[in-house]
Amino acid sequence: MNRRRLLGLVALAALVALSGCSVLGPGEPDAEALGKDVTYNWSTDANATIDINDTRYEAVYRVENRSSIELYDRDALGTESPLDIEGLKFQFENGTVRNLTADDVELSRKRMTVSFPAENVSGRVAFSSPRNGKSFALPTFVSGSYEVTLPKDARVGVPILAQVSPGGYDATLRNDRVTLTWSDVDRRALSIRWYLERDLWLFGGLVVLALLLGGGGAIYYLRQIRELEQRREEVGLDVDTGDDVGDDGPPPGMR
Structure with a gap:
């Protein structure tokens, strides 16, 4: 193998690694992060409930007759990657909460697949994930109603300073926090920018x-x-x- 071909292979390997498609794969789930003790609000009627804080958010999703759920993030170019989550839990319909572990999680280059404790089970799955800034975007992992609570002092009332997608939401203010609700979300993602x-x-x-x-x-x-x-x-x-x-x-x- 001549030197030029060797340099070409090295450059190709570097590009593949930087693009997130390394032959080494996506790695193993972080067992310590998945096992973190996070408190969730299970008493919600929405299909998806998201509580956004300054540095992280907690999400609770209602699932019916499902065995797993795929979690992922999508950047501005539409490239998908596994979601970085902590405190993964599942609540059965009878109220019993079970901590999910790394054994219940499978990673691919684009997505994280979370397997539930039983086949075709109904209940709620919850996780936490880090965030920052004055915006929030996340794919809609389930259909139906959504409830998103913004950080303290965050507002979306002035269009030139804020943007919410999809539209057709209701906004309520309680304890200095705005909650956005949708009766039915049919978009692929939620996108919120506030001030x-x-x-x-x-x-x-x-x-x-x-x-x-x-x-x-x-x-x-x-x-x-x-x-x-x-x-x-x-x-x-x-x-x-x-x-x-x-x-x-x-x-x-x-x-």
Whole structure:
């Protein structure tokens, strides 16, 4: 094997590894993370309930007659990857909660498959996942009703500062937290961008400042125009000679 071919193979291997398609596979599930003790709100009527905090979110999904669920994330380019989760649990319909372990999880390059404690079982599956920023996006793993609670002080009432997809939601405010509810979500993903209350005051202040600066600039411009007009009058540049009395036209010989 010559040197050029060897370098080509090395470059190809690097590209494959960076794209998340390494021949080594996706690795093993993190048993310690899956076993973390996380408290969930099981008393919910929605098919999907998501509680978003500053650094993480907790999600509870209702499942009926299912044996497993696939969990994954999708980036801006549409590339899928296994979801990074913690505190994986399953609640049976009778209220019994079971901690799921790494033995119940199978990873592929694109998705995480979580197997439930029994075949064709009904109940709720819950997990937690890290997050940051003032936005949230997640595929819709189940159909039906959704309930999403935003972090404290987060708001979506001003469209220029916020965006919620899909539309057709109801928003309620309780204990300084906004909850968005959909009766039926038929989209492939939820996407929410919000602002904080202090951002609204900051935005309003910037708008007022811009108006003041714009008004001041207009006044200054008008004053400059008036000063120029006064100077023209002082030096006689504004004398109108179109109606001079006694104007007999051009001198003799040029008529």
